[in-house]
Every structure is written in structure tokens, then in C-alpha cells.
Amino acid sequence: MKKAFNLMDYLMSSGSRISKIREWQKAQGVYVPTFLVADIATRCNLNCPGCYKRWIQVDSSERLLSVNEWDSIFRQAEQLGVRFIFFTGGEPFLNKKVLERAGCYSNIWFGVFTSGTLLDEENLKFLSDHRNLVPVLCLESCSDIDLARMGRGSLLYGSLMRTMESLAAKDLIYGVSVGLTKGNRARVSQQSFLRELYRRKCNAVVYIEYEPDEVNKNHLLLSLEERNVFEQELADRQNEFDEMLLSSFNRDGKVVYKLRTEGEPMVHITASGLMKPRWNKQIEGINIREHTLKNILSQPMFEGIGREVWTEEDTELKESV
Numbered sequence: 001m002k003k004a005f006n007l008m009d010y011l012m013s014s015g016s017r018i019s020k021i022r023e024w025q026k027a028q029g030v031y032v033p034t035f036l037v038a039d040i041a042t043r044c045n046l047n048c049p050g051c052y053k054r055w056i057q058v059d060s061s062e063r064l065l066s067v068n069e070w071d072s073i074f075r076q077a078e079q080l081g082v083r084f085i086f087f088t089g090g091e092p093f094l095n096k097k098v099l100e101r102a103g104c105y106s107n108i109w110f111g112v113f114t115s116g117t118l119l120d121e122e123n124l125k126f127l128s129d130h131r132n133l134v135p136v137l138c139l140e141s142c143s144d145i146d147l148a149r150m151g152r153g154s155l156l157y158g159s160l161m162r163t164m165e166s167l168a169a170k171d172l173i174y175g176v177s178v179g180l181t182k183g184n185r186a187r188v189s190q191q192s193f194l195r196e197l198y199r200r201k202c203n204a205v206v207y208i209e210y211e212p213d214e215v216n217k218n219h220l221l222l223s224l225e226e227r228n229v230f231e232q233e234l235a236d237r238q239n240e241f242d243e244m245l246l247s248s249f250n251r252d253g254k255v256v257y258k259l260r261t262e263g264e265p266m267v268h269i270t271a272s273g274l275m276k277p278r279w280n281k282q283i284e285g286i287n288i289r290e291h292t293l294k295n296i297l298s299q300p301m302f303e304g305i306g307r308e309v310w311t312e313e314d315t316e317l318k319e320s321v
């Protein structure tokens with residue numbers, strides 16, 4: 001089984017070179033994030049409760065980014081040293097031309113958040129030919145599947161299980177995303193939950209902290225104390241399941257995982273081209289059609305981006321433990 005998207009090998013082999021690119025950019029006043037979140041789709045073939053799609057605010061009069069515009073963004077991101085781009089939607093496989101362009105940028109890992117319902121033989125072969133595109137199946141956040149109860153009552157359970165089997169049979173790296181709430185926090189961090197995913201050759205689990213779209217659903221929010229407890233549990237589970245990468249996207253707009261326990265800030269590009277720090281949802285953002293990616297990242301609003309996730313010093317530490 002491949003270890004955690006081959007993330008450790010990737011970071012150790014490319015970290016030094018990319019770190020130097022990022023540090024040089026930072027010295028020029030350009031704050032390059034490790035992670036970009038890109039809304040490449042606004043449509044979906046499903047309509048699931050709890051889906052991220054509800055946060056994609058696109059007016060019918062707004063012009064969505066074209067395939068060529070996304071291609072330009074990927075090229076600029078690669079040159080600046082961006083290492084991971086997460087594709088969200090909507091269903092990204094409904095915008096496959098963008099995925100095809102992304103497949104050409106082998107220096108970037110693309111996490112494709114998907115329901116998995118469109119992963120037929122043709123798309124599985126496409127993923128096999130473009131190994132830098134990693135499907136992330138929307139497990140609980142998309143269909144409220146409870147693996148501890150074997151998903152009884154979920155219409156998508158059978159489809160997702162078959163998709164996992166197909167991905168594993170073709171030796172494809174894949175992950176799952178789990179919507180994290182006050183109600184399921186204890187269950188989805190249990191050994192039994194992760195063991196079932198591990199058995200299905202899942203390479204990564206991404207927990208996405210719940211963010212309500214209605215005031216009366218605030219009871220599902222994690223408190224700060226509960227979040228801290230969960231992140232400690234996640235670190236403990238990572239030691240137990242070292243062949244799966246365990247990470248969380250918290251409501252502060254940061255990625256938290258073993259290599260960067262204090263959280264790595266994410267930057268967000270909307271379907272209509274607005275770019276902004278994910279940790280500051282109140283600002284309108286800057287239109288990427290009117291500026292280069294480098295120019296936007298030099299703006300003061302992005303100063304919250306810290307140092308590289310993985311530096312040469314970190315590599316030496318990793319090799320010594």
C-alpha cells in the first residue's frame with residue numbers, strides 16, 4: 001500500500017528545491033501558500049446535505065473562469081512553488097477539461113473532492129494516466145455514511161464502496177473527506193472507523209470542520225476545546241495509522257496535520273476568479289483576471305502565510321526519528 005499519497009517521499013525529494021523557490025519569493029514580498037483551494041465546478045449531479053457546494057456563491061451574471069484561465073493559474077502556481085491544489089465544487093468531474101489541464105502539471109498534487117459517482121472506467125483510466133490527480137471521496141460530508149454501522153440506510157454507500165474497490169484494484173492513490181461535527185467527532189476518530197478505511201486501501205482522510213449555513217445549526221459546531229481535543233486525537237491516530245495521511249481543514253482556513261501541527265493557511269480561488277485568504281472570509285478578494293498570481297500574493301492580506309511546510313531542517317529531523 002502506498003504511504004499517504006507518497007507525501008513523505010515527495011516532500012523529502014522536492015522540499016529543498018521548492019523551499020528555496022518559496023523563500024526567495026518571500027524575500028521579494030510574495031507570500032506563496034503551500035495549499036490552494038480552487039472551485040472549478042459549480043454544478044453537481046447530486047444534491048447532498050452538508051455539501052461544500054452551498055458555500056460557492058456565484059451570481060448567474062458572473063463569468064466563470066475558463067479552461068485556459070485555470071491553465072494559466074496552474075502554470076503560475078507551479079512557477080511560484082505551490083505544492084497542493086484542492087479542487088472543489090460542485091462535482092469537479094463535470095469540468096473534466098480543467099482536470100485534463102491540471103494533469104499536465106506534474107510538480108503539483110491535485111486533490112479532487114468528488115462524490116465518486118462519475119468514476120467510471122474511462123475516468124479511472126484518466127486518473128491512472130495522471131497520477132498527480134488524487135480523488136478524495138466525499139464520505140460523510142456528502143452522504144452521511146457511517147462506516148462503523150456499515151453505512152446502512154445511505155443511498156450512496158454501495159456506490160462509494162464499489163468506487164473504493166475499483167480505485168484499490170487499479171492501485172490508485174485515493175483519500176476520503178469526512179464532515180466533522182460535534183455529533184460525530186468521537187466516532188470518526190475511532191480506530192474502528194479508520195481501520196475500515198485502511199482495509200479498503202485508503203491513503204488519506206481529510207476531516208472538514210463543519211461550518212453552518214443556517215443559524216439554527218450552530219449546535220453542530222465544535223467548540224475550541226473540542227477542536228483541540230480532536231487535533232490531539234488525530235496526531236495520536238497518525239502514529240497508529242502511519243500509512244494513511246490524516247489531516248483536517250478547520251474553520252480558521254488552515255490545514256492541520258502531522259508535519260505542521262499549528263496549521264498551514266490556505267488560499268481560495270472562487271469559480272468566478274476571486275482570490276482571497278481562506279482564513280478571512282469577510283473580504284471580497286482580488287480578481288485573478290486583472291492581476292497575476294504573484295501580484296495578488298504580494299498583497300498585505302496574504303502575510304498570514306508562514307514558512308514552508310517542509311524545509312531542509314525538517315527533513316533532517318524526519319530522518320533522525
